[in-house]
Amino acid sequence: MLKDDPLHNVLYVDLSRKRFHVEARPDLFDRYIGGAGVSTQLLLENCPEGCDPLGPENPVILAVGPLTGLFPLASKTVAMFKSPHTGNLGESHCGGRSAVAIRMAGYGAIVINGASELPIYLVVNGDRVFFRDASTLWGMGNSLTVGRIIRERESQPGLRTIMRIGRAGEQKVSYACVSVETYRHFGRLGLGAVLGSKKLKAIVISGKRSLPVADSKEYRKLYKDVFKSATSGATQKYHNLGTPQNILPLNKLGGFPTRNLQEARFEEADRISGEAFAEGYLGRRLACSHCPVACIHIAALREPHESEPFFYKTSMISYDYEPIYALGGMIGVGDPEGLLRLLDRVEVLGLDAISTGPVLSWATEAFARGLITEKDTDGLRLEFGDWKTYLEAINRIVEQPTELYSALARGVEHASSVYGGEDFALALGGNELTGYHTGPAAHVGHLVGARHGHLDNAGYSIDQKVLVEKKLTPEELGDALVKEESWRQVLSSLVICFFAREVFDMETVVACLRSAGLKFDPSALNEIGTSIHREKFRFKYREGFSFDSLRIPRRIFETKSPVPYLSEEYMRAAIAHVKKKLS
Numbered sequence: 026m027l028k029d030d031p032l033h034n035v036l037y038v039d040l041s042r043k044r045f046h047v048e049a050r051p052d053l054f055d056r057y058i059g060g061a062g063v064s065t066q067l068l069l070e071n072c073p074e075g076c077d078p079l080g081p082e083n084p085v086i087l088a089v090g091p092l093t094g095l096f097p098l099a100s101k102t103v104a105m106f107k108s109p110h111t112g113n114l115g116e117s118h119c120g121g122r123s124a125v126a127i128r129m130a131g132y133g134a135i136v137i138n139g140a141s142e143l144p145i146y147l148v149v150n151g152d153r154v155f156f157r158d159a160s161t162l163w164g165m166g167n168s169l170t171v172g173r174i175i176r177e178r179e180s181q182p183g184l185r186t187i188m189r190i191g192r193a194g195e196q197k198v199s200y201a202c203v204s205v206e207t208y209r210h211f212g213r214l215g216l217g218a219v220l221g222s223k224k225l226k227a228i229v230i231s232g233k234r235s236l237p238v239a240d241s242k243e244y245r246k247l248y249k250d251v252f253k254s255a256t257s258g259a260t261q262k263y264h265n266l267g268t269p270q271n272i273l274p275l276n277k278l279g280g281f282p283t284r285n286l287q288e289a290r291f292e293e294a295d296r297i298s299g300e301a302f303a304e305g306y307l308g309r310r311l312a313c314s315h316c317p318v319a320c321i322h323i324a325a326l327r328e329p330h331e332s333e334p335f336f337y338k339t340s341m342i343s344y345d346y347e348p349i350y351a352l353g354g355m356i357g358v359g360d361p362e363g364l365l366r367l368l369d370r371v372e373v374l375g376l377d378a379i380s381t382g383p384v385l386s387w388a389t390e391a392f393a394r395g396l397i398t399e400k401d402t403d404g405l406r407l408e409f410g411d412w413k414t415y416l417e418a419i420n421r422i423v424e425q426p427t428e429l430y431s432a433l434a435r436g437v438e439h440a441s442s443v444y445g446g447e448d449f450a451l452a453l454g455g456n457e458l459t460g461y462h463t464g465p466a467a468h469v470g471h472l473v474g475a476r477h478g479h480l481d482n483a484g485y486s487i488d489q490k491v492l493v494e495k496k497l498t499p500e501e502l503g504d505a506l507v508k509e510e511s512w513r514q515v516l517s518s519l520v521i522c523f524f525a526r527e528v529f530d531m532e533t534v535v536a537c538l539r540s541a542g543l544k545f546d547p548s549a550l551n552e553i554g555t556s557i558h559r560e561k562f563r564f565k566y567r568e569g570f571s572f573d574s575l576r577i578p579r580r581i582f583e584t585k586s587p588v589p590y591l592s593e594e595y596m597r598a599a600i601a602h603v604k605k606k607l608s
Contacts, residue, residue, distance in 0.1 A: 027237045027542035032059065032091055032133035035067070038147065038154060040223055041081060041139030045154040047132075054133055058543075059090030061116065062518035062557040063134055064105035065564065068114075071136055074567055078109035078215075079197055079222040081140035088134040089124040090520040091541045093315075094236050096248060097255050098525040100124050100313045103517060108214040109222075110199040110380075110436055111455035113568040114561055115214040116476045119188075120313035121206035123230070124520055126186035130232030139223070146189075146227035148179055151234075159226040166192040166373045169207060175229055184314070185231035191375025193423050194221035198434040200380035200457070204372070208311060208321055208343040212377045213456065213478055237542070244540045251537070254528045256317050263320035263524055264310070268346035269299030276354075278489070278587050280463040283354045284409045285386035286451055286580050289462045293359025297349055301361060308341055313522070320524065326365045342369045350460030351382025356389065357409030367412055370419050380436060383457040384422070385415055387437050388429075391446045401429035401444075438576075448579035453477055462581075464488035464588025469596050470506050472575050473603040475561040480523055482510040492588045499598035506599075507558070507606050514557035515550050562607050572604040 033051040038044075053063045064086040071084040085106050092099035102123040108115030127135065130151055137147070141156070144163035148155040157178070165171050171189045179185075186205060193201035194217030201217030202210045211217075220226075238244040262270060275281045276294040283291040295301060299322075308325030312318060323341050330336035342365050352358060352367040371378045389407040391397045399406060403426050405414050425431045432440040437457055441450030451458040453468060454477030461467040463485045470484025471477055479485060487505055491497065497505070513523065519538075521529050529537070531547050538545050545553070562570075577593055 027239060029237045030091075030542065031131040031234065032089075032128070034132050036132045036135045036149065036154070038135065038137045039139045040137065040141045040145070040147075040156070040225065043156045047152070050134075054091075056553075057557060058515070058518035058553060059093075059133055060088050060101070060103045060518040060520040061105075061514055062553065064088040064103050064116075065557060065560050067134060067136055068105045068107075069560070069564055071138065072107050072564075076107060078107045078112065078115070079218060081138075081223065083107045083219055083222075085137040085216070085219055085223075086134060087123075087127060087137075088520075089127050090133075090518055091543055092519050092521065092537050093124045094128045095238065095244075095541055096315075096537055097252055098316050098318070098522045098528065099520055100315050101517070101520040101522055102127060103520060104203075104211045104216050106216060106219050107568065109197070109218045110215040111477065113565040113570045114475055115216065115219070116561075117211040117213055117216050118517065118520075119203070119205050119209050119211045120316070120522065121209035122184060122186040122314040123188065123205050123209075125314040126184050126230045126232060128232075128236070129184050129234050130230050131234055135230075137223070137225070141224040144224045144226050146175065146229065147225060149228070149230045151232045162226050163195065164192070166375070171227060172207060175227055179229050179231075184233065185229065187227060187229050189227035190217045190220050190225075191373060193375040194218055196423050196425065196434070197221050198376060198423060199436055200377040200384075201375050202377045204375060208323065209313065210377075213379060214476065215377075217375050238540055239542045240540065247536055247540055251528065251533065252317060255525060258527070260318045260320075260524055260528065264318050266299035266303055267320050267322040267344075269302060269322070269344060269349055271346045272298045272349060273300070275461070275463070278463065279585065280461055280485075280488075280587055281354055282350065282451075282458060282460060282462045284357045285355065285383070285390045285449055286458070286462060286584050287390075289584055289586065291354040291357075291359070294354065296359045297353045297361055297364055302344060305361065306365070316522070318524065324365055326362060326369070340365075340369055342372070344368060347460055348378035348382075351379045352415075354460075355382040355386045356415060358412045358415070359410065360412060363412030367415060367419070370416055374419065374423050376419065376422070379459060380457040381419065381422070383437055383451045384433050384440070385418060387441065387446065387450050388418070388433060390449055391444060394446065396445050397429055401427055403427050403430070447576070451578055451580060453577070454575060461485035461488075462584065462586050464492050464586045465591045465596055465599065466492055466502055466506065466588075468577070468581055468591075469502060469599045469603075472577070472596075473503075473506060473572070473600055474510060475558065475565065480513075482506045482513065488588055496590060499595055500602045503599045503602035503606065507603055511551070511554040511558045514554040518553070518557065559607060572600055575600060
């Protein structure tokens with residue numbers, strides 16, 4: 026690491042005592058690079074075994090990497106915490122300006138401990154830390170309003186990020202998210218609920234440092250090569266239509282979960298596709314800081330005023346593949362404007378859209394089967410496709426007027442354990458299903474991934490690129506998933522966006538690290554990835570996770586997938602092999 030590089034600095038914040046201090050931790054960054062690797066170790070150090078995820082002792086760790094601020098697409102921040110949703114590892118990644126702001130403030134990681142008695146927001150401006158009163162912000166659901174107020178109050182120089190929670194986080198909904206720069210999120214596993222439990226409404230981070238490089242001439246050449254690669258080839262598709270370009274191909278393939286996975290093709294997919302949104306609603310594209318791709322697509326929804334003719338309100342609403350799957354196909358909503366209103370509602374309230382969709386789809390099927398009644402739903406009749414009723418149901422998940430909504434606020438796994446319907450409760454590893462019914466690799470990958478999400482190991486890609494043509498043994502599948510997830514630990518320790526994984530191959534990663542003053546050869550990087558992967562499971566095992574207790578919903582086997590050998594026997598064998606490799 027270069028002499029003037031502040032990456033090894035860790036800022037420790039105690040919300041209970043309103044104190045902070047900085048420690049130099051080169052031991053962590055030299056061994057685990059940054060991002061996911063360092064934050065996993067900080068979680069193991071600072072999170073007491075068996076602690077309450079919503080208690081003051083649960084830390085929130087934010088970490089970045091050595092390429093942040095130096096190279097394009099190294100723009101993610103890794104958040105690590107104990108998840109209130111699954112009870113074990115909580116890990117979420119977010120872009121926006123968050124990573125570069127933390128680096129410019131002079132830190133590689135921030136550890137937030139304790140809890141405030143009154144609502145506050147935290148301000149980190151370089152080496153200064155302030156604890157601001159947020160009593161007037163508490164209860165506000167509109168993240169745009171909260172962000173505007175904080176921007177007006179905190180006019181600090183330098184690059185700045187604002188992270189904030191909505192009402193869902195304040196109410197401790199276990200899948201509440203954290204909004205960043207309006208259109209980006211720490212989405213899955215309930216970071217918003219953890220901040221809510223700490224009475225922490227927002228975090229503001231700013232700084233204006235410069236970063237050293239080992240050889241400026243070599244750095245400029247390498248930067249140019251990475252930039253050129255990042256603006257052509259594989260990443261270009263994310264600029265054009267964004268991730269919603271996947272809707273029509275997956276629907277045609279028969280891998281698009283529809284109406285609680287009762288089907289895998291949605292007859293109205295063409296109305297909510299990337300092409301349809303681009304043609305009818307696209308208002309602008311945005312990019313994360315230091316990213317030339319601009320994959321963030323924002324829809325402009327123009328709505329007439331209720332009482333004033335010729336007056337309209339225009340809402341700018343972010344859309345991506347996973348939220349469209351969750352609040353579109355999964356609950357049978359094919360009306361694009363209705364879908365945009367649902368996306369806007371979860372945004373305002375601060376809910377994770379990917380979990381909200383399967384929660385609503387389970388409740389809808391449970392209602393149709395008589396497992397829950399109108400008394401439970403507070404008078405709502407849940408039906409697939411009825412987006413207006415779903416808007417009300419989303420409000421009530423946050424408000425929790427009945428026991429049902431309190432159960433739904435804890436996710437599908439919990440709600441089905443109370444009301445039944447576990448066979449069609451679509452959660453894997455306690456985390457709600459993502460938008461891929463492509464075959465066994467997608468579902469096994471979701472179950473065995475450290476975060477129980479599709480981006481842990483991209484099992485859906487193995488289904489489409491390998492298993493459709495060639496049958497792998499369960500052991501071969503398990504090996505492929507573990508190999509991919511181990512390499513992704515390196516990428517997420519560098520905090521490289523996974524969309525750029527083809528840009529940052531091993532040779533490029535080694536060269537970029539050398540430019541940042543770090544010398545790792547390919548063998549060392551592979552060993553680090555394997556070590557981080559195992560360390561994550563060390564935390565999961567410590568907090569009670571078991572491969573043997575993983576539940577596989579029967580619905581997965583009842584609905585045809587593109588890969589014909591989707592069976593419980595095959596999946597269990599693959600899971601057992603992964604367990605053996607990670608033991």
